[in-house]
Amino acid sequence: MGQFGIGQPVRRKEDVRLLTGKGLYTDDVNFDGQVWAAFVRSPQAHAKILSIETSAAKSAPGVVAVFTGSDLKADGVGTLITDVEFKDLAGKDMFRPKRDFMTIDRVRFVGEMVAVVLAETQAQAKSAAELVMVDYDALPPVGSTAFAASPDSPVIWEEHGSNVGVHWENRPEAEIEVQMAKAKTRVIIDIVNNRVVPNPMEPRCAVAKWEDGELTIYAPTQGGRRIQQGLAKTVMNLPADKVRVISADVGGGFGIRGKLYPELGVVSWATRKIGRPVKWRGDRSETFVSDYHGRDQINHAELGLDANGRVVALKVWTIVNCGAYFAENGPRLPINGGGRIIPGVYDIENFYFSVKPVLSNTVPTDTYRGAGRPEANFLMERLMDAAADATGLARDEIRRRNVIKQDQMPYRTQMGMLIDSGDFIGNMDMAMKAADWTGFEARRAESAKRGKLRGIGLSNFVEPSGGRPTEEMRIAISPDGKATVYAGTHSHGQGHETVWAQLLNSFLGIPFENVTLVQGDTKIMPKESAGTFGSRSSWMGGVGLQRSAKRIVEKGTKIAANLMQAEPEKVSFDAGVFRAGTSSVTLAEVAKASYEPKNLPDGVEPGLDESYFLKRDPEEFNYPNGTHVIEVEVDPDLGKIEMLNYIAVDDCGKVLNPFIVHGQVYGGVAQGIGQAMTEMTVYDDEGQLVTGSFMDYGMPRAHHLSMIDALFNEVPCKTNDLGVKGAGEAGACGAPGAFVSAVCDALKDFGIRHIDMPMTPDRVWNTIQKAKAAKKA
Amino acid sequence: MxxxxxxxxxxxxxxxxxxxxxxxxxxxxxxxxxxxxxxxxxxxxxxxxxxxxVPDIKGVCRDGDEVVIGAMTTHAEVHENALVRELIPGLASLAGQIGDPAVRHRGTIGGSCANADPAADYPAGTVGLGATFVTNKRKIAADDFFVSLFETALEPGEIVVGVRFPIPVWSHYQKLRHPASGYAVVGVFVAQTKAGVRVAVTGAGPSAFRMSAMEEALAKNFSVKAIEGITVDADDLNNDIHASAAYRAHVVTVLAKRAVAAR
CATH class of the missing domain: 3.30.43.10 (Uridine Diphospho-n-acetylenolpyruvylglucosamine Reductase, domain 2)
Known part of the structure; x- marks a missing residue:
């Protein structure tokens, strides 16, 4: 395929630009005459707003205006979008609380916006924001997931009468209990999937300008189309084409940056209101209390096994803490966002699934790298470890007996997902071999000599990828033969400048360096674009490009035939050259000719510019999967865990660029290890976020991780022409289960079989002490 | 701002x-x-x-039996300084464990000590080595310098200009890093000085303190066994979401033992 084609480890062409400060991030954008916005955020977790006094702030130096939620409402600004609907088995709809862009008479989490100050400088805006006096009447807060779901908890939405938005079930529990009753062994686990604060490197930012009846807003998004539509409809009351959203370079998305945040609505409304551009630069503290959080589930699950260690039935009860409001996808994640991949890679026929999304006085949760799939896979892997204990089978053996085999594929799960391909046994074999699983006991003994407890753990996973079912991609060839990709997808770290150029190099023979990517501007990108999330770009963008390229060749063939005086049917195309008999013309020559009407056959429009609107069945996904193995050492005196070795075997289907996919694996694993080891989000009983800065919130650092060996067990996807599967979220799915399994293996002599994440030294040590005390007693 | x-x-x-x-x-x-x-x-x-x-409050020099470090000397300079490495390697090692490279190239010994963060590393090193703080007005023994949480013996208008470290026979620092901040959840500095054994603890309490029971035991018998059963009362220690007081109390003994074992 050549040095720059599909499958080559091509270095990222965007890196030099980004690493030498030539990127264009939102904060690099400034408009003449702009004012700065600072938000007044609630210090209370739960309170009625009795009054908001803005006069002191309004007369502070440099202040242009101060607005509250009432001002937006008076202008007809609507409420934020909750793009989720569920019913309980009786057919009752989910409760959908309405969230104003700025709250008016009630605050429901620390950090919620109650007013915005606009001033000539950022410092003036921030100083004046401190002068806005809000009179709060405190209400009892609900900070924890378990408390929110309990009948003793205060209710934060009186009109609903409960914090539980809906009790969703896939079927009546009794149907599965009939099967469960036949089990020889029943295993029960209770686990917490801890809340994490996503923290992309770039804090949020927005610059908005109202000019000639049009809004332009720069902001870090994952593709601005949906934000454009949301702003147009709910905030600006304009046709969508009068709103332009631009996200040039973006410092990390992870799912949470694809959302219409209230700050974007407020600055958009405000620039039209005051007739001057408005800029807001959030800081890290605001990231912590205003970016959506991730995960935050409590799971109770029961697995029934027969005498052969085969699962006969599974029941899962999930409580997910969605925060103060249901964000765009909040309750979707544990259900059809990712949760429905339960029972993962395992062949389980009888499955009962109950989900309660609960509301609490915390930052809303939404999609975060994996979005329900890491939680689902973690749950299954903890169950498999518990089943190994209960049956006496080895951890890999219980898994081997229950995974879906290749000859069962395509395999329809109980939740209706159709897994097209995957070599789950092969993944385990490859990972265990690379990790020298059989040689582990010798290493454990060596560690023991040094007073350290060594453990090894593995985790299987599968994670439906693809996100929304439509995407549009466009290829334009200029008269000099260079290509521009106008992408509906959005690269904010994924390396699309490189990979899309590789695809065009393969499809059309265009030199790698002659491909330019244009993305992230709703005025220029294809109309039907969606963006990048849900590990979808290689499929939706890649296949979209493949089909656009096919149209380029089809049209090019007609023009080439005309140039070569040949029949179009006799013209072939390969590696950038059209041939007919002994004649040939290059794609560049055809491109040049295409802009000169004299060269065109009848009925062919000038130019070589084609796009493709790719639409797939919304219920069709691809299924990246893998096995990850970790080896750790625990210092029992300190409770400190050291990661020693990490083997990631991933099946992401056809690998377009192994160098870039390795990067995806490393990043996902780091986020998974972060969740498992260091990332602790703590709300206290007053609903205060205690871990609101990097001084208290443990983002994983390079030194927390070992080297990661990323291997591929490539099984091409059968449901798309490129054979690709997603890659972005796999690491975050594989790492937590493997990590916890390894630590519990290290601590098995204490009788410790589970520790909730994050496994901080304090928590591990305390668990050891309790286990020791229990043994004595 | x-x-x-x-x-x-x-x-x-x-x-x-x-x-x-x-x-x-x-x-x-x-x-x-x-x-x-x-x-x-x-x-x-x-x-x-x-x-x-200010030119003359930066850098490291030897003055008789003491190493003198200017208040404006960065952690990285202390960590890399040949004199410190040769004469007080325990202190060089401590300086290299502070924060991250960016912090170590900006943060200074004077600033860190004057700020008196209960979880900072230098308080353990200065108290553990029996150092003396030199200010523009007087000299203050490290034992008297750290008063409480973010509180020192410095008076208004008083400026730390340097720290004088008596050259020890041997010293060693052990630290349990906070996973987020990099500060010491607990840090223990053990030194054999000409004036006797010193054991100083940071991170565990409101300010750095000495473990006199350990010092006495080690003076008689400098061995891990000598301090095995010596613990600090958890009632007086910091208790937060990252580390309970009981855990910190336990870690003080573990790290002290490891420091002694490094001899």
């Missing part, structure tokens, strides 16, 4: 004058704690008096 006056005096005397003249002024050395505090609007001093241009 609010506006403030910014001064760069070129002598300690000038800095002291500026400090006296501006009631709400703050001294700045590396600014590793002060600047984030200003940016987060948690403090708004009228004036910042930056000691960066």
């Amino acid at each position: 609010e506006n403030f006056g910014y001064h760069t005096p070129t002598s300690v005397a000038d800095a002291a004058k500026l400090l006296d003249a501006n009631e709400d002024a703050k001294l700045m050395s590396g600014g590793m704690t002060l600047l984030p505090t200003l940016k987060q609007r948690l403090a708004a001093p009228s004036d910042l008096i930056d000691l960066a241009k």
